[in-house]
Amino acid sequence: MKCVVPVLTVLVVFVALWYAFAVVLNAPWARDRAERAGTELSFTALVADTWAQEKPLLPAPHQIAAEVWHTTAEMRITSKRSLVWHAWVTLSATFAGFAMGAALGILLAVGIVHSRVMDLSVMPWIIASQTVPILAVAPMIIVVLYNIGVQGLVAKAAISAYLSFFPVVVGMVKGLRSPDRMQLDQLHTWSASRTQVFGKLRLPASMPYLFTSLKVAVAIALVGAIIGELPTGAQGGFGSRMLSGSYYGQTLIIWSALVGAAVCAGALVGLIGLVQRLVLKRMGMAT
Amino acid sequence: MSSQVIQARGLDLTFRTADGPVHALKDVNLSVQRGDFVSFIGPSGCGKTTFLRVVADLEQPTGGEITVNGMSPAEARRARAYGYVFQAAGLYPWRTIGGNIRLPLEIMGIPRAEHAARVARVLELVELTGFEKKYPWQLSGGMQQRASIARALSFDADILLMDEPFGALDEIVRDKLNEELLGLWRRTGKTIGFVTHSIPEAVYLSTKIVVMSPRPGRIIDVIESDLPAERPLDIRESPEFLALARRVRDGLRAGHGYD
Numbered sequence: 001m002k003c004v005v006p007v008l009t010v011l012v013v014f015v016a017l018w019y020a021f022a023v024v025l026n027a028p029w030a031r032d033r034a035e036r037a038g039t040e041l042s043f044t045a046l047v048a049d050t051w052a053q054e055k056p057l058l059p060a061p062h063q064i065a066a067e068v069w070h071t072t073a074e075m076r077i078t079s080k081r082s083l084v085w086h087a088w089v090t091l092s093a094t095f096a097g098f099a100m101g102a103a104l105g106i107l108l109a110v111g112i113v114h115s116r117v118m119d120l121s122v123m124p125w126i127i128a129s130q131t132v133p134i135l136a137v138a139p140m141i142i143v144v145l146y147n148i149g150v151q152g153l154v155a156k157a158a159i160s161a162y163l164s165f166f167p168v169v170v171g172m173v174k175g176l177r178s179p180d181r182m183q184l185d186q187l188h189t190w191s192a193s194r195t196q197v198f199g200k201l202r203l204p205a206s207m208p209y210l211f212t213s214l215k216v217a218v219a220i221a222l223v224g225a226i227i228g229e230l231p232t233g234a235q236g237g238f239g240s241r242m243l244s245g246s247y248y249g250q251t252l253i254i255w256s257a258l259v260g261a262a263v264c265a266g267a268l269v270g271l272i273g274l275v276q277r278l279v280l281k282r283m284g285m286a287t
Numbered sequence: 288m289s290s291q292v293i294q295a296r297g298l299d300l301t302f303r304t305a306d307g308p309v310h311a312l313k314d315v316n317l318s319v320q321r322g323d324f325v326s327f328i329g330p331s332g333c334g335k336t337t338f339l340r341v342v343a344d345l346e347q348p349t350g351g352e353i354t355v356n357g358m359s360p361a362e363a364r365r366a367r368a369y370g371y372v373f374q375a376a377g378l379y380p381w382r383t384i385g386g387n388i389r390l391p392l393e394i395m396g397i398p399r400a401e402h403a404a405r406v407a408r409v410l411e412l413v414e415l416t417g418f419e420k421k422y423p424w425q426l427s428g429g430m431q432q433r434a435s436i437a438r439a440l441s442f443d444a445d446i447l448l449m450d451e452p453f454g455a456l457d458e459i460v461r462d463k464l465n466e467e468l469l470g471l472w473r474r475t476g477k478t479i480g481f482v483t484h485s486i487p488e489a490v491y492l493s494t495k496i497v498v499m500s501p502r503p504g505r506i507i508d509v510i511e512s513d514l515p516a517e518r519p520l521d522i523r524e525s526p527e528f529l530a531l532a533r534r535v536r537d538g539l540r541a542g543h544g545y546d
Contacts, residue, residue: 182373182374182375182377183377185345185371185373186371186373186377187394188344188345188364189343189344189345189364189369189370189371190390190391190394190395190442191364191365191367191394191395192394196394200379200390200393200394201379204379204381205379207381283381284380284381284382284383284422285380285381
Protein backbone atom coordinates (compact mmCIF):
# COMPACT_ATOMS: atom_id res chain seq x y z
CA MET A 1 0.00 0.00 0.00
CA LYS A 2 2.97 2.30 0.53
CA CYS A 3 3.46 2.36 -3.24
CA VAL A 4 0.02 3.77 -4.04
CA VAL A 5 0.90 7.44 -3.58
CA PRO A 6 4.10 7.43 -5.70
CA VAL A 7 2.47 5.35 -8.43
CA LEU A 8 -0.55 7.66 -8.58
CA THR A 9 1.75 10.69 -8.62
CA VAL A 10 3.61 9.36 -11.66
CA LEU A 11 0.30 8.63 -13.37
CA VAL A 12 -1.07 12.11 -12.70
CA VAL A 13 2.14 13.75 -13.97
CA PHE A 14 2.04 11.58 -17.08
CA VAL A 15 -1.60 12.43 -17.88
CA ALA A 16 -1.03 16.12 -17.17
CA LEU A 17 1.92 16.19 -19.56
CA TRP A 18 -0.19 14.42 -22.17
CA TYR A 19 -2.93 17.07 -21.92
CA ALA A 20 -0.32 19.82 -22.12
CA PHE A 21 1.21 18.36 -25.27
CA ALA A 22 -2.27 17.96 -26.76
CA VAL A 23 -2.78 21.71 -26.32
CA VAL A 24 0.59 22.59 -27.84
CA LEU A 25 0.28 20.24 -30.82
CA ASN A 26 -3.39 20.85 -31.66
CA ALA A 27 -3.38 24.65 -31.08
CA PRO A 28 -2.19 25.66 -34.62
CA TRP A 29 -5.14 23.87 -36.23
CA ALA A 30 -7.61 25.48 -33.75
CA ARG A 31 -6.15 28.96 -34.38
CA ASP A 32 -6.18 28.37 -38.13
CA ARG A 33 -9.87 27.52 -38.09
CA ALA A 34 -10.70 30.48 -35.85
CA GLU A 35 -8.81 32.82 -38.18
CA ARG A 36 -10.69 31.57 -41.22
CA ALA A 37 -13.98 31.98 -39.39
CA GLY A 38 -12.86 35.49 -38.44
CA THR A 39 -13.28 34.91 -34.72
CA GLU A 40 -10.90 35.42 -31.84
CA LEU A 41 -10.27 32.46 -29.46
CA SER A 42 -9.91 33.06 -25.75
CA PHE A 43 -7.36 30.88 -23.96
CA THR A 44 -9.99 28.66 -22.35
CA ALA A 45 -11.82 28.25 -25.65
CA LEU A 46 -8.52 27.32 -27.32
CA VAL A 47 -7.75 24.70 -24.70
CA ALA A 48 -11.28 23.29 -24.90
CA ASP A 49 -10.98 23.09 -28.69
CA THR A 50 -7.62 21.32 -28.66
CA TRP A 51 -9.07 18.60 -26.41
CA ALA A 52 -12.15 18.00 -28.56
CA GLN A 53 -11.03 18.02 -32.19
CA GLU A 54 -12.28 15.36 -34.56
CA LYS A 55 -8.88 14.63 -36.12
CA PRO A 56 -6.36 15.94 -33.60
CA LEU A 57 -2.63 15.61 -34.11
CA LEU A 58 -2.46 14.21 -30.56
CA PRO A 59 -5.79 13.13 -29.12
CA ALA A 60 -6.39 13.82 -25.42
CA PRO A 61 -6.62 10.76 -23.13
CA HIS A 62 -10.37 11.13 -22.57
CA GLN A 63 -10.98 11.19 -26.34
CA ILE A 64 -9.04 7.91 -26.73
CA ALA A 65 -10.90 6.43 -23.79
CA ALA A 66 -14.24 7.41 -25.34
CA GLU A 67 -13.22 5.95 -28.70
CA VAL A 68 -12.04 2.70 -27.06
CA TRP A 69 -15.29 2.49 -25.07
CA HIS A 70 -17.34 3.18 -28.19
CA THR A 71 -15.58 0.50 -30.28
CA THR A 72 -15.59 -2.16 -27.58
CA ALA A 73 -18.50 -1.94 -25.18
CA GLU A 74 -20.99 -0.21 -27.45
CA MET A 75 -20.59 -2.47 -30.46
CA ARG A 76 -21.35 -6.08 -31.24
CA ILE A 77 -18.05 -7.93 -31.20
CA THR A 78 -18.84 -9.42 -34.60
CA SER A 79 -18.94 -5.95 -36.15
CA LYS A 80 -15.98 -5.09 -38.37
CA ARG A 81 -15.70 -1.79 -36.55
CA SER A 82 -15.43 -3.46 -33.15
CA LEU A 83 -12.00 -3.24 -31.55
CA VAL A 84 -12.65 -6.59 -29.88
CA TRP A 85 -13.08 -8.21 -33.28
CA HIS A 86 -9.85 -6.61 -34.51
CA ALA A 87 -8.11 -7.71 -31.35
CA TRP A 88 -9.20 -11.27 -31.97
CA VAL A 89 -7.89 -11.16 -35.56
CA THR A 90 -4.48 -10.02 -34.32
CA LEU A 91 -4.43 -12.30 -31.29
CA SER A 92 -5.22 -15.44 -33.29
CA ALA A 93 -2.21 -14.74 -35.47
CA THR A 94 -0.17 -13.92 -32.35
CA PHE A 95 -1.07 -17.22 -30.69
CA ALA A 96 -0.28 -19.23 -33.81
CA GLY A 97 3.01 -17.39 -34.37
CA PHE A 98 4.01 -17.58 -30.72
CA ALA A 99 3.33 -21.32 -30.59
CA MET A 100 5.36 -21.88 -33.75
CA GLY A 101 8.17 -19.58 -32.60
CA ALA A 102 8.38 -21.07 -29.11
CA ALA A 103 8.40 -24.64 -30.45
CA LEU A 104 11.03 -23.78 -33.06
CA GLY A 105 13.11 -21.93 -30.48
CA ILE A 106 13.05 -24.81 -27.99
CA LEU A 107 13.90 -27.38 -30.68
CA LEU A 108 16.80 -25.30 -31.99
CA ALA A 109 18.11 -24.78 -28.44
CA VAL A 110 18.00 -28.52 -27.70
CA GLY A 111 19.94 -29.16 -30.93
CA ILE A 112 22.48 -26.43 -30.23
CA VAL A 113 23.17 -27.66 -26.70
CA HIS A 114 23.64 -31.26 -27.82
CA SER A 115 25.55 -30.78 -31.05
CA ARG A 116 28.69 -28.74 -31.36
CA VAL A 117 28.30 -28.75 -35.14
CA MET A 118 24.85 -27.20 -34.80
CA ASP A 119 26.13 -24.68 -32.29
CA LEU A 120 28.82 -23.54 -34.72
CA SER A 121 26.74 -23.73 -37.89
CA VAL A 122 23.23 -22.65 -36.93
CA MET A 123 23.80 -20.07 -34.19
CA PRO A 124 25.40 -17.43 -36.49
CA TRP A 125 22.44 -17.71 -38.88
CA ILE A 126 19.98 -17.32 -36.03
CA ILE A 127 21.72 -14.12 -34.96
CA ALA A 128 21.95 -12.91 -38.56
CA SER A 129 18.21 -13.53 -39.00
CA GLN A 130 17.47 -10.93 -36.34
CA THR A 131 19.58 -8.22 -37.95
CA VAL A 132 17.10 -8.15 -40.85
CA PRO A 133 14.78 -5.14 -40.42
CA ILE A 134 11.51 -7.05 -40.34
CA LEU A 135 9.35 -4.02 -41.20
CA ALA A 136 11.26 -3.72 -44.49
CA VAL A 137 10.96 -7.35 -45.49
CA ALA A 138 7.52 -8.15 -44.09
CA PRO A 139 5.73 -7.17 -47.36
CA MET A 140 8.22 -9.33 -49.27
CA ILE A 141 7.61 -12.31 -46.99
CA ILE A 142 3.84 -11.86 -47.33
CA VAL A 143 4.13 -11.74 -51.12
CA VAL A 144 6.49 -14.74 -51.28
CA LEU A 145 4.21 -16.74 -48.99
CA TYR A 146 1.14 -15.70 -51.04
CA ASN A 147 2.79 -17.04 -54.17
CA ILE A 148 3.25 -20.46 -52.59
CA GLY A 149 -0.35 -20.47 -51.48
CA VAL A 150 0.11 -19.31 -47.87
CA GLN A 151 -1.92 -16.29 -46.85
CA GLY A 152 -4.01 -14.75 -44.14
CA LEU A 153 -3.46 -15.99 -40.64
CA VAL A 154 -0.59 -18.33 -41.44
CA ALA A 155 1.37 -15.63 -43.28
CA LYS A 156 1.00 -13.24 -40.34
CA ALA A 157 1.84 -16.02 -37.89
CA ALA A 158 5.01 -16.72 -39.89
CA ILE A 159 6.26 -13.19 -39.25
CA SER A 160 5.31 -13.52 -35.58
CA ALA A 161 7.19 -16.80 -35.34
CA TYR A 162 10.21 -15.31 -37.14
CA LEU A 163 10.47 -12.61 -34.49
CA SER A 164 9.55 -14.63 -31.41
CA PHE A 165 11.73 -17.73 -31.82
CA PHE A 166 14.90 -15.74 -31.21
CA PRO A 167 14.54 -14.87 -27.51
CA VAL A 168 13.39 -18.45 -26.88
CA VAL A 169 16.52 -19.91 -28.54
CA VAL A 170 18.85 -17.60 -26.64
CA GLY A 171 17.06 -18.10 -23.29
CA MET A 172 16.75 -21.86 -23.66
CA VAL A 173 20.38 -22.36 -24.72
CA LYS A 174 21.42 -20.41 -21.63
CA GLY A 175 18.97 -22.37 -19.45
CA LEU A 176 19.91 -25.81 -20.77
CA ARG A 177 23.57 -24.96 -20.20
CA SER A 178 22.97 -23.59 -16.70
CA PRO A 179 23.87 -26.82 -14.82
CA ASP A 180 27.50 -26.56 -13.68
CA ARG A 181 30.43 -28.92 -14.19
CA MET A 182 29.90 -30.52 -10.78
CA GLN A 183 26.27 -31.43 -11.45
CA LEU A 184 27.25 -32.99 -14.79
CA ASP A 185 30.13 -34.91 -13.15
CA GLN A 186 27.68 -36.13 -10.53
CA LEU A 187 25.41 -37.60 -13.21
CA HIS A 188 28.44 -39.16 -14.91
CA THR A 189 29.32 -41.01 -11.69
CA TRP A 190 25.83 -42.54 -11.87
CA SER A 191 26.42 -43.46 -15.55
CA ALA A 192 23.44 -41.37 -16.67
CA SER A 193 22.58 -41.40 -20.38
CA ARG A 194 22.32 -38.18 -22.41
CA THR A 195 18.54 -38.47 -22.36
CA GLN A 196 18.60 -38.76 -18.58
CA VAL A 197 20.95 -35.78 -18.24
CA PHE A 198 18.48 -33.82 -20.38
CA GLY A 199 15.29 -34.97 -18.70
CA LYS A 200 16.44 -34.99 -15.08
CA LEU A 201 18.78 -32.01 -15.01
CA ARG A 202 18.96 -29.74 -18.07
CA LEU A 203 15.25 -29.38 -18.78
CA PRO A 204 14.06 -28.64 -15.23
CA ALA A 205 17.06 -26.33 -14.68
CA SER A 206 16.07 -24.34 -17.78
CA MET A 207 12.49 -23.57 -16.68
CA PRO A 208 13.09 -20.12 -15.13
CA TYR A 209 15.03 -19.11 -18.26
CA LEU A 210 12.30 -20.48 -20.53
CA PHE A 211 9.54 -18.44 -18.92
CA THR A 212 11.57 -15.24 -18.94
CA SER A 213 12.24 -15.62 -22.65
CA LEU A 214 8.62 -16.62 -23.35
CA LYS A 215 7.50 -13.30 -21.84
CA VAL A 216 9.72 -11.39 -24.25
CA ALA A 217 8.68 -13.67 -27.11
CA VAL A 218 4.93 -13.25 -26.65
CA ALA A 219 5.21 -9.47 -26.67
CA ILE A 220 7.19 -9.46 -29.91
CA ALA A 221 4.88 -12.10 -31.37
CA LEU A 222 2.11 -9.51 -31.04
CA VAL A 223 4.27 -6.86 -32.70
CA GLY A 224 5.03 -9.38 -35.45
CA ALA A 225 1.35 -10.03 -36.08
CA ILE A 226 0.65 -6.29 -36.31
CA ILE A 227 3.55 -5.80 -38.73
CA GLY A 228 2.21 -8.71 -40.76
CA GLU A 229 -1.14 -6.95 -41.04
CA LEU A 230 0.26 -3.72 -42.43
CA PRO A 231 0.97 -4.93 -45.98
CA THR A 232 -2.07 -7.19 -46.30
CA GLY A 233 -4.48 -4.30 -46.61
CA ALA A 234 -7.57 -3.77 -44.55
CA GLN A 235 -8.53 -7.32 -43.68
CA GLY A 236 -8.81 -6.68 -39.97
CA GLY A 237 -6.55 -6.61 -36.95
CA PHE A 238 -4.79 -3.83 -35.07
CA GLY A 239 -2.36 -3.41 -37.96
CA SER A 240 -5.05 -2.74 -40.53
CA ARG A 241 -6.78 -0.42 -38.04
CA MET A 242 -3.59 1.62 -37.72
CA LEU A 243 -3.05 1.63 -41.48
CA SER A 244 -6.58 2.77 -42.36
CA GLY A 245 -6.47 5.30 -39.53
CA SER A 246 -3.35 6.84 -41.00
CA TYR A 247 -4.83 6.83 -44.56
CA TYR A 248 -7.76 8.96 -43.46
CA GLY A 249 -6.03 10.95 -40.73
CA GLN A 250 -8.22 9.28 -38.12
CA THR A 251 -5.75 9.60 -35.27
CA LEU A 252 -8.35 8.44 -32.77
CA ILE A 253 -8.58 5.09 -34.57
CA ILE A 254 -4.79 4.73 -34.57
CA TRP A 255 -4.55 5.53 -30.89
CA SER A 256 -7.36 3.24 -29.84
CA ALA A 257 -5.66 0.44 -31.79
CA LEU A 258 -2.40 1.25 -29.99
CA VAL A 259 -4.17 1.12 -26.64
CA GLY A 260 -5.81 -2.17 -27.61
CA ALA A 261 -2.43 -3.65 -28.61
CA ALA A 262 -0.81 -2.47 -25.38
CA VAL A 263 -3.59 -3.97 -23.25
CA CYS A 264 -3.32 -7.28 -25.15
CA ALA A 265 0.49 -7.36 -24.76
CA GLY A 266 0.18 -6.66 -21.04
CA ALA A 267 -2.43 -9.38 -20.65
CA LEU A 268 -0.30 -11.92 -22.57
CA VAL A 269 2.84 -11.20 -20.54
CA GLY A 270 0.77 -11.35 -17.36
CA LEU A 271 -0.71 -14.68 -18.40
CA ILE A 272 2.74 -16.18 -18.96
CA GLY A 273 3.86 -14.76 -15.62
CA LEU A 274 0.93 -16.56 -14.00
CA VAL A 275 1.81 -19.88 -15.67
CA GLN A 276 5.43 -19.33 -14.61
CA ARG A 277 4.41 -18.82 -10.98
CA LEU A 278 2.22 -21.93 -11.01
CA VAL A 279 4.84 -24.15 -12.67
CA LEU A 280 7.75 -23.00 -10.51
CA LYS A 281 5.63 -23.32 -7.40
CA ARG A 282 4.74 -26.87 -8.34
CA MET A 283 8.45 -27.54 -8.90
CA GLY A 284 9.24 -26.15 -5.44
CA MET A 285 11.27 -23.31 -6.95
CA ALA A 286 8.93 -20.44 -6.09
CA THR A 287 10.93 -17.35 -5.26
CA MET B 288 37.04 -61.35 -3.83
CA SER B 289 40.36 -59.88 -2.76
CA SER B 290 40.54 -57.27 -0.05
CA GLN B 291 42.27 -54.84 -2.43
CA VAL B 292 39.73 -52.14 -3.29
CA ILE B 293 41.85 -49.52 -5.01
CA GLN B 294 45.21 -50.39 -6.54
CA ALA B 295 47.30 -47.74 -8.32
CA ARG B 296 50.68 -48.53 -9.91
CA GLY B 297 52.89 -45.82 -11.43
CA LEU B 298 49.89 -43.62 -12.07
CA ASP B 299 50.60 -40.48 -14.15
CA LEU B 300 48.28 -37.73 -15.22
CA THR B 301 49.44 -34.71 -17.21
CA PHE B 302 47.01 -31.95 -18.13
CA ARG B 303 47.81 -30.08 -21.33
CA THR B 304 47.15 -26.40 -20.68
CA ALA B 305 47.89 -23.16 -22.52
CA ASP B 306 50.90 -22.64 -20.20
CA GLY B 307 52.37 -26.05 -21.03
CA PRO B 308 51.88 -29.46 -19.40
CA VAL B 309 50.88 -29.66 -15.73
CA HIS B 310 51.86 -32.84 -13.89
CA ALA B 311 48.79 -33.39 -11.73
CA LEU B 312 49.90 -36.89 -10.73
CA LYS B 313 53.35 -38.42 -11.05
CA ASP B 314 54.22 -42.04 -10.32
CA VAL B 315 51.50 -42.56 -7.73
CA ASN B 316 51.52 -46.01 -6.07
CA LEU B 317 48.84 -46.80 -3.56
CA SER B 318 46.78 -49.70 -2.39
CA VAL B 319 43.59 -49.33 -0.37
CA GLN B 320 42.13 -52.30 1.53
CA ARG B 321 38.48 -53.08 2.09
CA GLY B 322 37.11 -51.14 5.03
CA ASP B 323 39.94 -48.57 5.06
CA PHE B 324 39.22 -44.93 5.80
CA VAL B 325 41.84 -43.19 3.66
CA SER B 326 42.42 -39.44 3.83
CA PHE B 327 44.28 -37.56 1.11
CA ILE B 328 45.91 -34.43 2.44
CA GLY B 329 48.13 -31.80 0.89
CA PRO B 330 48.19 -28.21 -0.36
CA SER B 331 46.12 -27.23 -3.39
CA GLY B 332 47.54 -28.52 -6.65
CA CYS B 333 48.95 -31.68 -5.04
CA GLY B 334 46.61 -33.91 -7.02
CA LYS B 335 44.51 -35.25 -4.15
CA THR B 336 41.22 -34.36 -5.84
CA THR B 337 42.60 -35.47 -9.21
CA PHE B 338 43.43 -38.90 -7.78
CA LEU B 339 39.89 -39.27 -6.44
CA ARG B 340 38.50 -38.18 -9.81
CA VAL B 341 40.65 -40.80 -11.57
CA VAL B 342 39.21 -43.46 -9.26
CA ALA B 343 35.72 -42.19 -10.15
CA ASP B 344 36.43 -42.22 -13.92
CA LEU B 345 36.04 -38.44 -14.07
CA GLU B 346 39.64 -38.01 -15.31
CA GLN B 347 41.66 -40.31 -17.55
CA PRO B 348 45.24 -41.11 -16.44
CA THR B 349 47.97 -40.60 -19.04
CA GLY B 350 50.15 -43.38 -17.68
CA GLY B 351 50.36 -46.28 -15.22
CA GLU B 352 47.45 -48.41 -14.15
CA ILE B 353 44.63 -48.28 -11.68
CA THR B 354 42.01 -50.80 -10.68
CA VAL B 355 38.89 -50.34 -8.58
CA ASN B 356 37.47 -53.58 -7.19
CA GLY B 357 39.76 -55.32 -9.69
CA MET B 358 38.16 -53.48 -12.64
CA SER B 359 38.97 -50.37 -14.66
CA PRO B 360 37.45 -47.18 -13.20
CA ALA B 361 34.90 -47.03 -16.06
CA GLU B 362 33.78 -50.62 -15.39
CA ALA B 363 33.64 -49.93 -11.67
CA ARG B 364 31.49 -46.87 -12.33
CA ARG B 365 29.04 -48.90 -14.40
CA ALA B 366 29.02 -51.59 -11.69
CA ARG B 367 28.01 -48.87 -9.16
CA ALA B 368 31.13 -49.54 -7.12
CA TYR B 369 31.28 -46.10 -5.54
CA GLY B 370 29.24 -43.12 -4.43
CA TYR B 371 30.84 -39.69 -4.89
CA VAL B 372 30.23 -36.74 -2.57
CA PHE B 373 31.29 -33.38 -4.03
CA GLN B 374 32.38 -30.20 -2.26
CA ALA B 375 28.91 -28.70 -2.68
CA ALA B 376 25.81 -30.70 -1.89
CA GLY B 377 24.49 -30.11 -5.43
CA LEU B 378 20.90 -31.00 -4.52
CA TYR B 379 18.30 -30.19 -7.18
CA PRO B 380 16.16 -27.31 -5.91
CA TRP B 381 13.07 -28.66 -7.70
CA ARG B 382 13.25 -31.99 -5.90
CA THR B 383 12.54 -32.70 -2.25
CA ILE B 384 15.26 -34.34 -0.14
CA GLY B 385 13.56 -37.69 -0.79
CA GLY B 386 13.34 -36.87 -4.51
CA ASN B 387 17.04 -36.01 -4.59
CA ILE B 388 17.95 -39.33 -2.97
CA ARG B 389 15.71 -41.17 -5.44
CA LEU B 390 17.49 -39.47 -8.38
CA PRO B 391 20.39 -41.97 -8.72
CA LEU B 392 17.93 -44.83 -8.09
CA GLU B 393 15.77 -43.63 -11.01
CA ILE B 394 18.81 -43.19 -13.25
CA MET B 395 20.16 -46.65 -12.41
CA GLY B 396 16.79 -48.25 -13.00
CA ILE B 397 16.44 -49.66 -9.50
CA PRO B 398 12.84 -50.96 -9.09
CA ARG B 399 10.44 -48.29 -7.82
CA ALA B 400 9.12 -50.58 -5.15
CA GLU B 401 12.48 -50.43 -3.37
CA HIS B 402 12.83 -46.66 -3.44
CA ALA B 403 10.85 -45.80 -0.31
CA ALA B 404 12.68 -48.31 1.88
CA ARG B 405 16.10 -47.23 0.57
CA VAL B 406 15.35 -43.54 1.11
CA ALA B 407 14.16 -44.21 4.66
CA ARG B 408 17.25 -46.30 5.44
CA VAL B 409 19.87 -43.78 4.20
CA LEU B 410 18.03 -40.84 5.79
CA GLU B 411 18.28 -42.70 9.09
CA LEU B 412 22.01 -43.34 8.49
CA VAL B 413 22.68 -39.60 8.17
CA GLU B 414 20.17 -38.70 10.91
CA LEU B 415 17.77 -36.84 8.62
CA THR B 416 14.67 -38.96 9.25
CA GLY B 417 11.58 -36.77 8.88
CA PHE B 418 13.11 -34.43 6.30
CA GLU B 419 12.15 -36.47 3.24
CA LYS B 420 9.43 -34.06 2.09
CA LYS B 421 11.44 -30.86 2.68
CA TYR B 422 13.03 -28.89 -0.14
CA PRO B 423 16.81 -28.26 -0.05
CA TRP B 424 16.39 -24.52 0.67
CA GLN B 425 14.58 -25.42 3.88
CA LEU B 426 17.73 -27.16 5.22
CA SER B 427 20.98 -25.72 6.62
CA GLY B 428 24.26 -26.19 4.75
CA GLY B 429 25.33 -29.05 7.02
CA MET B 430 22.01 -30.83 6.60
CA GLN B 431 22.21 -30.42 2.83
CA GLN B 432 25.65 -32.03 2.80
CA ARG B 433 24.30 -34.91 4.94
CA ALA B 434 21.50 -35.34 2.40
CA SER B 435 24.11 -35.53 -0.36
CA ILE B 436 25.94 -38.24 1.58
CA ALA B 437 22.63 -40.11 1.96
CA ARG B 438 22.18 -39.82 -1.82
CA ALA B 439 25.65 -41.34 -2.39
CA LEU B 440 24.77 -44.23 -0.04
CA SER B 441 21.34 -44.96 -1.54
CA PHE B 442 22.49 -47.44 -4.19
CA ASP B 443 24.67 -49.56 -1.88
CA ALA B 444 28.11 -48.83 -3.28
CA ASP B 445 30.94 -50.33 -1.20
CA ILE B 446 33.17 -47.31 -1.71
CA LEU B 447 32.42 -43.75 -0.68
CA LEU B 448 34.59 -41.08 -2.32
CA MET B 449 34.39 -37.67 -0.65
CA ASP B 450 36.02 -34.54 -2.06
CA GLU B 451 36.32 -31.99 0.77
CA PRO B 452 32.69 -32.56 1.64
CA PHE B 453 32.76 -30.37 4.75
CA GLY B 454 35.10 -27.70 3.39
CA ALA B 455 32.41 -25.04 3.16
CA LEU B 456 30.98 -25.62 6.65
CA ASP B 457 31.88 -23.94 9.92
CA GLU B 458 34.04 -25.79 12.43
CA ILE B 459 31.30 -26.68 14.93
CA VAL B 460 29.12 -28.28 12.26
CA ARG B 461 32.21 -29.89 10.83
CA ASP B 462 33.16 -31.56 14.12
CA LYS B 463 29.69 -32.98 14.45
CA LEU B 464 29.61 -34.28 10.88
CA ASN B 465 33.08 -35.83 11.30
CA GLU B 466 31.85 -37.68 14.37
CA GLU B 467 28.76 -38.85 12.51
CA LEU B 468 30.78 -39.90 9.48
CA LEU B 469 33.00 -42.08 11.68
CA GLY B 470 29.92 -43.69 13.20
CA LEU B 471 28.48 -44.29 9.74
CA TRP B 472 31.76 -45.83 8.56
CA ARG B 473 31.88 -48.19 11.57
CA ARG B 474 28.28 -49.28 11.10
CA THR B 475 28.42 -49.82 7.32
CA GLY B 476 32.00 -51.07 6.90
CA LYS B 477 32.40 -49.07 3.70
CA THR B 478 35.74 -48.13 2.22
CA ILE B 479 36.06 -44.34 2.31
CA GLY B 480 38.38 -42.08 0.32
CA PHE B 481 38.34 -38.60 1.83
CA VAL B 482 40.07 -35.49 0.46
CA THR B 483 40.81 -32.71 2.95
CA HIS B 484 43.30 -29.97 3.69
CA SER B 485 42.75 -30.09 7.43
CA ILE B 486 45.36 -32.02 9.42
CA PRO B 487 43.14 -32.64 12.51
CA GLU B 488 40.29 -33.82 10.27
CA ALA B 489 42.54 -36.26 8.43
CA VAL B 490 44.09 -37.68 11.61
CA TYR B 491 40.77 -37.90 13.44
CA LEU B 492 38.96 -39.77 10.68
CA SER B 493 41.48 -42.02 9.03
CA THR B 494 42.98 -45.46 9.30
CA LYS B 495 45.42 -44.42 6.59
CA ILE B 496 46.65 -40.90 5.77
CA VAL B 497 48.13 -40.20 2.36
CA VAL B 498 50.30 -37.08 2.42
CA MET B 499 50.75 -35.47 -0.99
CA SER B 500 52.82 -32.66 -2.47
CA PRO B 501 52.40 -30.45 -5.54
CA ARG B 502 54.40 -29.81 -8.75
CA PRO B 503 54.40 -32.64 -9.67
CA GLY B 504 51.52 -34.13 -7.65
CA ARG B 505 52.94 -37.14 -5.80
CA ILE B 506 52.66 -39.16 -2.60
CA ILE B 507 55.21 -38.24 0.09
CA ASP B 508 54.12 -40.43 2.94
CA VAL B 509 51.48 -43.03 3.74
CA ILE B 510 50.77 -43.12 7.47
CA GLU B 511 48.91 -46.06 9.02
CA SER B 512 47.02 -44.77 12.04
CA ASP B 513 47.04 -46.86 15.22
CA LEU B 514 44.22 -44.90 16.85
CA PRO B 515 41.34 -47.11 18.07
CA ALA B 516 38.26 -47.45 15.89
CA GLU B 517 36.15 -45.88 18.63
CA ARG B 518 37.15 -42.20 18.62
CA PRO B 519 35.52 -39.61 20.83
CA LEU B 520 36.21 -35.99 19.80
CA ASP B 521 38.60 -35.44 22.73
CA ILE B 522 40.97 -38.06 21.34
CA ARG B 523 42.36 -35.06 19.46
CA GLU B 524 44.20 -33.99 22.62
CA SER B 525 45.85 -37.39 23.22
CA PRO B 526 49.64 -37.78 22.69
CA GLU B 527 49.11 -40.47 20.02
CA PHE B 528 46.89 -38.12 18.05
CA LEU B 529 49.37 -35.24 18.32
CA ALA B 530 52.26 -37.50 17.27
CA LEU B 531 50.36 -38.53 14.14
CA ALA B 532 49.48 -34.90 13.41
CA ARG B 533 53.14 -33.93 13.73
CA ARG B 534 54.19 -36.63 11.30
CA VAL B 535 51.61 -35.38 8.78
CA ARG B 536 52.81 -31.80 9.25
CA ASP B 537 56.47 -32.84 8.79
CA GLY B 538 55.50 -34.67 5.60
CA LEU B 539 53.67 -31.64 4.26
CA ARG B 540 56.64 -29.40 5.07
CA ALA B 541 59.15 -31.77 3.46
CA GLY B 542 56.99 -31.82 0.33
CA HIS B 543 57.50 -28.14 -0.28
CA GLY B 544 60.72 -28.06 -2.27
CA TYR B 545 61.14 -24.32 -1.73
CA ASP B 546 61.90 -24.25 2.01
